[in-house]
Amino acid sequence: MSIQMIGDRGDWKKIPQDSDLIDKLNREADKQPKSPIPTTQPAPQAHPSAPANVSSAQDYWSILVNYKNRICTIDLAKSLLDNGSAKTQVDWAEYRKLAEPKGEFYTGDMPLYFSVLLAFSKANGKDAEEAKEFLKSQMRTRWLITLTRIKYNLKGSDEVIHNFGTNQEYNFKTKFVGREEWIKNSKDTSYLEALLGTKDIPQINSVFQAINGTDAYIYRVSSKPKKTDEYVARFDANTGGANLSCGRGPDYSYASLGVRIASVASRSAK
Secondary structure, three states: OOOOOOOOOOOOOOOOOOHHHHHHHHHHHHHOOOOOOOOOOOOOOOOOOOOOOEEEOOOEEEEEEEEOOEEEEEEEEOOOHHHHOOEOHHHHHHHHHHHHHHOOOEOOOHHHHHHHHHHHHHOOOHHHHHHHHHHHHHHHHOOEEEEEEEEEOOOOOEEEEEOOOOOOOEEEEEOOOOOOEEHHHOOOOHHHHHHHOOOOHHHHHHHHHHHHOOOEEEEOOOOOOOOOEEEEEEEEEEOOEEEEEEEEOOOOOEEOOOEEEEEEEEEOOO
């Protein structure tokens, strides 16, 4: 860009100030289109997460997931546990105690299953699509149990217990009582973090949109009980929605997806 200077090019002395000339030049400058002022740094760009890698064996798929702040390789069985048998939560906990030490598939808690659904929802390719179709089919034909239990207390906070009945049990205290609703309408998201490991509602809905083509719905106890009540967390789906159900007692029997932690790679950044 050339710079025009007013003055004597021989000795660079200023010319005498001419107010009329300055006003004229200013008026002409105002008529010129203004260029945007350049920024010193480019605007931040969104970087979508890289698709998760999926590998397929004869009877399971493997995928990297973030579970309990650790990056793990999780195997998902291509068939329901124990040939699709229905068992109570206590029975599935006992089943896990025998299966896990032998490296076999077992029932996971709700955060583990959600981590698996999340990872597959981001994955592409033939194997990933087969896994997503399997998950959708099982969710639409069976109520799928987890080793997560909700304890609705008469007073104070409720309790969300994961890996119930095993030596890996852990829990969160939160207000879980609330109305049944579409998760996208939830105002208090603390119960979601206790149940799934995240309170990111757009992310939760995107997972079930990718797997089932619908938003997610929560079923739970709507008011404080007269005594402490315990209910099992399970999940299922239909053409109208994907359901996170936390309102059935522990005496009911359900089928289970089979999972196992194949390896733990590293601790993830929070």
